[in-house]
Amino acid sequence: MFRKTNVDGIMIGRAALGNPWIFRDIISYLKGEEIKEVSLKEKLETMIKHIELEVEQKGENVGIKELRKHMCAYIKNLPNSASLREKINRIEAKNELISCLTEYFRSI
Numbered sequence: 604m605f606r607k608t609n610v611d612g613i614m615i616g617r618a619a620l621g622n623p624w625i626f627r628d629i630i631s632y633l634k635g636e637e638i639k640e641v642s643l644k645e646k647l648e649t650m651i652k653h654i655e656l657e658v659e660q661k662g663e664n665v666g667i668k669e670l671r672k673h674m675c676a677y678i679k680n681l682p683n684s685a686s687l688r689e690k691i692n693r694i695e696a697k698n699e700l701i702s703c704l705t706e707y708f709r710s711i
Contacts, residue, residue, distance in 0.1 A: 605633075621676025623649065647708045650677050651701055658697050667695055674704070682711050 604610050619625050628638045653673065658666040674691050678684040687707050694700045 621673065621679055643708055643711065646677060647704060650674060650704055654697060654700060663697050664695075667697060667700060670700070674700070678707075 604613055613629075615625060615629075624641050631638050654666075654670060657670050660666065661669065671692050671694075675688045678687055687703070690703055691700065694703060
């Protein structure tokens with residue numbers, strides 16, 4: 604859009620849900636650098652860090668419930684993610700969520 608319409612900026616919005624790497628990718632693109640693919644290991648590590656920070660800020664009861672939509676966004680388009688989304692939406696404990704995600708990422 605920068606070249607095509609000469610805009611000064613772009614809005615990212617929902618594209619950042621489950622994809623915090625979009626900011627790194629945009630910067631790389633604007634610098635003419637290669638956009639790096641996010642590894643499954645990096646994705647899982649980021650998800651776990653997100654869980655830990657959310658629970659630290661809001662507590663386990665509120666934090667885990669608020670994280671459900673974010674965790675589902677992270678796994679969008681991954682193999683067999685529909686069944687994992689069902690599980691995630693019933694989980695209420697931090698350790699259970701981390702365990703469930705770790706097991707899933709080991710299986711793909």
